Amino acid sequence: MTSPVGLHRVVEPAGVLPQAAWRLDARSEIGPNEVRISVERLNLDAASFRQLRDKHGGDGDAVRAEVLDIIATRGKMQNPVTGSGGMLIGTVAQAGRRSPLGFKAGERVATLVSLTLTPLVITDGLARWDGLSEQVPCEGWAILFARSIAAVLPEDLDPQLSLAVLDVCGAPALTERVVRRYVAERPAGSGPVSVAVIGGAGKSGSLSLAAARRAGAGRTVGVVPVVAERDALVAAGLADEVVVADARDPVGLSVAVTSALGVPADVTVVCVDVPGCEHGAVLATADGGTVVFFSMATSFAAAALGAEGLAADVTMLVGNGYVPGHAELALGLLREVPGVRGLFEARLAAD
Numbered sequence: 001m002t003s004p005v006g007l008h009r010v011v012e013p014a015g016v017l018p019q020a021a022w023r024l025d026a027r028s029e030i031g032p033n034e035v036r037i038s039v040e041r042l043n044l045d046a047a048s049f050r051q052l053r054d055k056h057g058g059d060g061d062a063v064r065a066e067v068l069d070i071i072a073t074r075g076k077m078q079n080p081v082t083g084s085g086g087m088l089i090g091t092v093a094q095a096g097r098r099s100p101l102g103f104k105a106g107e108r109v110a111t112l113v114s115l116t117l118t119p120l121v122i123t124d125g126l127a128r129w130d131g132l133s134e135q136v137p138c139e140g141w142a143i144l145f146a147r148s149i150a151a152v153l154p155e156d157l158d159p160q161l162s163l164a165v166l167d168v169c170g171a172p173a174l175t176e177r178v179v180r181r182y183v184a185e186r187p188a189g190s191g192p193v194s195v196a197v198i199g200g201a202g203k204s205g206s207l208s209l210a211a212a213r214r215a216g217a218g219r220t221v222g223v224v225p226v227v228a229e230r231d232a233l234v235a236a237g238l239a240d241e242v243v244v245a246d247a248r249d250p251v252g253l254s255v256a257v258t259s260a261l262g263v264p265a266d267v268t269v270v271c272v273d274v275p276g277c278e279h280g281a282v283l284a285t286a287d288g289g290t291v292v293f294f295s296m297a298t299s300f301a302a303a304a305l306g307a308e309g310l311a312a313d314v315t316m317l318v319g320n321g322y323v324p325g326h327a328e329l330a331l332g333l334l335r336e337v338p339g340v341r342g343l344f345e346a347r348l349a350a351d
Contacts, residue, residue, distance in 0.1 A: 002031030004146035009119050019117035024075035026119035032098040033146040037090040042136040043167045044086040046273035047296040048079040049134045060131025071122050077115035084296035085115030089163050100146050110166045112149040119143040133351035151327045169330035171204035171294045172211035173323035175269050178290055182266050183216035192218020196257045198247050199271035201229040204294050208269045209238040210337045221260040236339030247272050253280030270295050278303040287313045294319035
């Protein structure tokens with residue numbers, strides 16, 4: 001029997017869901033409600049790639065070897081340190097007769113569920129990947145379950161560009177939802193809703209800034225770690241203010257955000273791929289505000305205990321990567337906001 005959430009693919013330990021499993025059964029034969037994808041490219045999530053790159057001192061061969069070992073050992077791509085994975089694009093090879101996903105053989109799709117729960121086999125040894133970028137050209141197959149989420153790739157966008165956007169599409173969708181609620185509930189005459197995005201020049205950060213503005217934020221600030229990213233974000237025109245600050249320095253980050261906005265942020269969105277940013281995000285947020293964590297480098301224990309220790313009255317949300325309509329929203333922002341598209345294309349060119 002094939003479980004709609006993939007329980008039948010769990011090898012060990014028994015009784016857990018695929019994301020929590022140590023190892024999955026990634027055999028190519030599919031059940032009646034599964035779909036097999038011929039994989040073209042993986043997109044490793046930023047926190048995972050950074051950890052692997054830093055661990056191996058930028059040695060691409062060593063990074064490639066470890067990724068191959070993880071996939072071969074675990075039957076999926078799940079970094080054992082960060083616990084995160086990424087997503088992929090490929091072509092539908094076979095759809096089970098009872099699959100509710102509605103895909104047909106030959107359609108090019110992007111998975112919108114994490115590689116940490118997707119059975120995966122690589123057959124080419126990642127021979128075309130130098131280990132130096134988040135996007136990984138490859139050959140192999142992956143399995144989608146009945147409850148998996150995927151989207152047909154748009155024909156008007158380069159597949160690599162679509163992959164980069166869809167990898168983080170949950171961030172702008174949740175940001176827009178949260179900001180719209182603040183705008184709707186803001187009493188007349190009490191000032192504009194303010195939003196800070198930490199890591200504003202990155203993929204999820206730039207989309208979140210655009211989403212916050214579209215949702216009605218009156219003041220936005222993008223926080224970046226270096227001058228080059230500040231210049232890029234200023235040129236993109238996505239934020240009212242752009243500041244350079246170390247997100248791991250709680251006081252420095254709080255001062256930078258408050259000085260730029262004039263007040264602490266109503267909504268703070270954390271989109272960085274390094275650990276240690278939890279306390280600064282809490283300090284930068286107004287009482288009654290909301291912190292949205294989209295980084296897989298976040299320690300949620302540190303965030304919760306830090307807020308308690310600071311007596312901070314803030315709501316903290318975990319961005320789980322899924323909001324209904326998130327793919328369409330993110331792709332729409334890419335098409336409609338030149339600054340977003342420019343940052344994404346520059347990042348892909350650099351990679």
